Amino acid sequence: MQDHLDDILATVRPLEPIELNLLDAQGCVLVDDITVPLSLPPFDNSSMDGYAVRVADVAGASEEFPAALEVVGDVAAGRAEPLSVGPGQAARIMTGAPLPPGAETVVPVEWTDGGLGEGPVAGMRARSLAPEGAEGQVHVYRPAQARAHVRAKGSDVRSGDRALEAGTVLGPPQIALLAAIGRGRVRVRPRPRVVVLSTGSELVQPDEELAHGQIYDSNSFALTAAARDAGAIAYRVGAVADDAETLRSTIEDQLVRADLMVTTGGVSVGAYDVVKEALAHVADEDEPGGGVDFRKLAMQPGKPQGFGSIGPDHTPLLALPGNPVSSYVSFELFVRPAIRTLMGLTDVHRPTTTASLAADKALTSPRGRRQFLRASYADGSVTPVGGSGSHLVAALAHADALIVVPEDAETVEPGAEVEVVLLG
Amino acid sequence: MQDHLDDILATVRPLEPIELNLLDAQGCVLVDDITVPLSLPPFDNSSMDGYAVRVADVAGASEEFPAALEVVGDVAAGRAEPLSVGPGQAARIMTGAPLPPGAETVVPVEWTDGGLGEGPVAGMRARSLAPEGAEGQVHVYRPAQARAHVRAKGSDVRSGDRALEAGTVLGPPQIALLAAIGRGRVRVRPRPRVVVLSTGSELVQPDEELAHGQIYDSNSFALTAAARDAGAIAYRVGAVADDAETLRSTIEDQLVRADLMVTTGGVSVGAYDVVKEALAHVADEDEPGGGVDFRKLAMQPGKPQGFGSIGPDHTPLLALPGNPVSSYVSFELFVRPAIRTLMGLTDVHRPTTTASLAADKALTSPRGRRQFLRASYADGSVTPVGGSGSHLVAALAHADALIVVPEDAETVEPGAEVEVVLLG
Known part of the structure; x- marks a missing residue:
């Protein structure tokens, strides 16, 4: 055998590789090592919805003595207008948006009055309600350390890093990473x-x-x-x-x-x-x-x-x-x-384990032949399902494992340790 | 949460059921109990290539004193011509072919001379070499008990048996059983x-x-x-x-x-x-x-x-x-x-297990929030992969599990038992 x-x-x-669109490559094996072509994130950006400010401007801020800053505009993800934050200024910033020049840290909107002048807020006013964006003054109620709530450029992966190795099977998280570094197509075994x-x-x-x-x-x-x-x-x-x-x-x-x-x-x-x-x-x-x-x-x-x-x-x-x-x-x-x-996989076999035979009587097996018996496996114990006849398809439909009886065994007693192939 | x-x-x-062709229903959940409409096998048939004979005619047969029987023809699977086996007669029979009337047992071809008169054979002559089929005389070298090498009608499943229960997920063995009982279409949740x-x-x-x-x-x-x-x-x-x-x-x-x-x-x-x-x-x-x-x-x-x-x-x-x-x-x-x-599945969640935390230092987690950390699980031990930042997609691609840190825990020490979601 x-x-x-x-x-x-x-x-x-293994089949010759082909280049496939990312989602067509799901479940396939990567042929090449993939190197990261750009750092992720590609730029310093905010991890919160809040205000980009200078550290010194919010030092010592409290609810009693808030820092009052001039709001110079919005920095929204994907809409980055050229905007910089000077002393005494703040830019309203959205999660994922680039930290504007001059800003050193981000205070979450929940630490501010959101520009409304009425104490701490739970969130920002939707742009549809205030399409002009942020303006006027914001009160900040807590100080922030330098680069708080800032995701540094390259903190996820850096340009030149190995993203994935050849031989990787592409599941959802691997596809996520490839998309994130801009790879829309990959060479895989079909x-x-x-x-x-x-x-x-x-x-x-x-x-x-x-x-x-x-x-x-x-x-x-x-x-x-x-x-x-x-x-x-x-x-x-x-x-x-x-x-x-x-x-x-x-x-x-x-x-x-x-x-x-x-x-x-x-x-x-x-x-x-x-x-x-x-x-x-x-x-x-x-x-x-x-x-x-x-x-x-x-x-x-x-x-x-x-x-x-x-x-x-x-x-x-x-x-x-x-x-x-x-x-x-x-x-x-x-x-x-x-x-x-x-497919190019290295792990080609079903997993096997050992289990204790749960049966009323001993199994018998022909000498000199390795026998595979349909069985049901749970928690380290395996129970034969149906007989050994090759025509018994009903039993097969209720089995999730195969008991392996080696060539030199003619009987296997209940309670004995047996090898089991898990059909998963 | x-x-x-x-x-x-x-x-x-669960979605409304639809009727699908069997192979289109792979991985889907059966909506109805399925009852077996016919017994399997549908008729007594041979489990070997050999000769269908009467028990008395081969009683006491040996290599030294073989039983000599008149061969009345072939019974091949799917070609059953009307043919019956009388005293002193044998029909050459193929695996799966119906046991002909009069025959009581089957002797494998390896126990005979295959009609060639030159001692035990390893197999039959292919029909292409001898298109006339079996004729003449066969020598049988071993006796056979009644119904040896005969698969009885209904020995797999019987008409009226429950083949599969509603709620069964249709994998290859369940599809095998449905096909075997003649079901080409099934009602499942799409x-x-x-x-x-x-x-x-x-x-x-x-x-x-x-x-x-x-x-x-x-x-x-x-x-x-x-x-x-x-x-x-x-x-x-x-x-x-x-x-x-x-x-x-x-x-x-x-x-x-x-x-x-x-x-x-x-x-x-x-x-x-x-x-x-x-x-x-x-x-x-x-x-x-x-x-x-x-x-x-x-x-x-x-x-x-x-x-x-x-x-x-x-x-x-x-x-x-x-x-x-x-x-x-x-x-x-x-x-x-x-x-x-x-889909109509009852088992909707990823499996969870407990594992020992393998880490250089304690994990920290915000109080009052359940934290899910990317991790790698093997053999009862789980190792965090990457940090806790929500933007770290590279680490995700190398994780196969999530460590669950409960709401009331702020730190988890190395070696502690933790709950783990296996991402499979």
């Missing part, structure tokens, strides 16, 4: 395009009628959803009948939109398992590295697996078994890491 | 459409030139990304200047595509804080429940906040402060729970 995964991870390479295709002549699409011997196609839905969950752009191709020629031409048609192909079914030892047969012919046999290998892995579920590359671009292909549980577990163990490798 | 959150959660209601709008005359879009006194708009990017992260379909409206009429008409234009509106900036006590003014006029004052309230909350960052509903549909609106850190923290605390409530 580990060999198979190693082969996949040694073959699959989301991989994954084509999911189920095979089996017995498969019928949901909402259609089942004839005897038929079942509904669930794998193509489950794996398309799982591929999206892993970060991919996933395309679901409905079930393809067990006919090598049809399968071959469908795969060839789909290659144009695939960075990774995933098939389910047709990989075992049956006479109608056409995936192997079809894929041998899709591979360009003149090219090295082409072709798909089929293996029996020492695991349960998911024993038969195929992996290789096909077509002129050596598109990687994973051929998973057809039982719903087998294909889902195979996806988690092999396809998800492949998708995340294509 | 809790009052504000309570008001939001008491006002915001993803909310969230319009994000930043305000401020100082704001310039990334990649444009900054003049003195201007900064780049980062809030509209950060909150659009965060809204998507929370499960919404988010629309970013570029920054709107501090002009009440422009803001009012922009908001009115956007209402048509909004289940929730989020604004940033313009909610404080400054003369140019036009959000309050604009929103009072958007509200339909003749209708009960309309209008937006503005409050000062006992928290840092994020003191000034607005919440209410606007327009003919009483669309909920959250008005957040304009500092990047304030708006982001406010989003996490107020907007994310609102989005998740609209």
Whole structure:
């Protein structure tokens, strides 16, 4: 099993970077180190709504003995008119507005009479009520230290600093920082395009009628959803009948939109398992590295697996078994890491933990095969959900973890420590 | 702060359900209990590629004394021709194919000579090599118990069982189950459409030139990304200047595509804080429940906040402060729970935990205000990242948690237990 995964991870390479608009790059991996091109804030600015003043002019001010200053006008964010503050003067200033020349500090409006002459105020009068802006006199009731309520230029980041390192995943806060330093586009690894295709002549699409011997196609839905969950752009191709020629031409048609192909079914030892047969012919046999290998892995579920590359671009292909549980577990163990490798992520695996087995009786597991059992995990304890049958899709829908029973264990007693894969 | 959150959660209601195709419903909340309409598997079927036989015919079989049976044909999945197995007969059967009448058990192909007469085989000959299917004689080398390698009809789920409960979030395994029982469409709460709008005359879009006194708009990017992260379909409206009429008409234009509106900036006590003014006029004052309230909350960052509903549909609106850190923290605390409530989720909050404070010196916090500090969490320990300034967006990009310092604490010593919000 580990060999198979190693082969996949040694073959699959991160996709070539593309430049994307910031919001299109959400969840993607940054390719370059990003250097800050300008200091943030780009200028000294006020952290409060208040008055920009000189320190000496408000020294010793109190409610009893306020400092009376001449208001020379407004400094609003984004409207900075040339305005300077001289001795005995104040400029009304808004949060984020540049500290005007001559001013040394900011007193919050709540420490003043707001120019109204009637004691401390809770805020400024809206400009719509007093469109002329601030004028006349303001009384200041408290002193302020130099640069109080002033955010210094460069106090957040400085020009030349490293903003983000290559390899960073772009979530909302990273996008915030990139926007704040003026980066509207970034080079990232794109989301991989994954084509999911189920095979089996017995498969019928949901909402259609089942004839005897038929079942509904669930794998193509489950794996398309799982591929999206892993970060991919996933395309679901409905079930393809067990006919090598049809399968071959469908795969060839789909290659144009695939960075990774995933098939389910047709990989075992049956006479109608056409995936192997079809894929041998899709591979360009003149090219090295082409072709798909089929293996029996020492695991349960998911024993038969195929992996290789096909077509002129050596598109990687994973051929998973057809039982719903087998294909889902195979996806988690092999396809998800492949998708995340294509994205350029280094953390490609589901998290694992150890937990105490909560069960009425011992688990049994075939010797020589690593078993993955659906389970429910909570607070360091893990409880099996449903049986080990590869067809039990109902139990899967109520599981959030997989218990891993190692190759050399045939039984696991209740209370034993077991390894658990968290499906999150 | 809790009052504000309570008001939001008491006002915001889950969106009306819609019927969606299965894959479009990924991540959404199921509205109805789903009952299984047919048993799974729908018929007894083989779990192996092999031969369907009668138990008595293979009793005592061994490599030395194999049972020789007449092969009556193939039973392939989805191609079930009418075929029955009489005494002394075998049908070659593929995984998933219905157990034919008369057969009582399945022997895997590996226990037989595959009809080739040359000892045990590893698999069947592909149909392309032997298109006539199985015929002649097969030697079976091992006995089989009744119904060995047979998956019984209904062994996964039975008609009438509860497949999934209302309120279930549809992830890949739940989508697998719905497809498996033939449900191609489901009724779910849709993803909310969230319009994000930043305000401020100082704001310039990334990649444009900054003049003195201007900064780049980062809030509209950060909150659009965060809204998507929370499960919404988010629309970013570029920054709107501090002009009440422009803001009012922009908001009115956007209402048509909004289940929730989020604004940033313009909610404080400054003369140019036009959000309050604009929103009072958007509200339909003749209708009960309309209008937006503005409050000062006992928290840092994020003191000034607005919440209410606007327009003919009483669309909920959250008005957040304009500092990047304030708006982001406010989003996490107020907007994310609102989005998740609209989705019909019951688990609307970020997970919290307690951790030991890893810091060189004590944290200080203003008395009477609950403080949220950016931090990095790992293994039960939490380290502050950057300072407490509301403009420090660089530190935010390197944080994955918020330390919560309660209202009554003014200092927190290194090593103390603190509450932590995990930003995931």
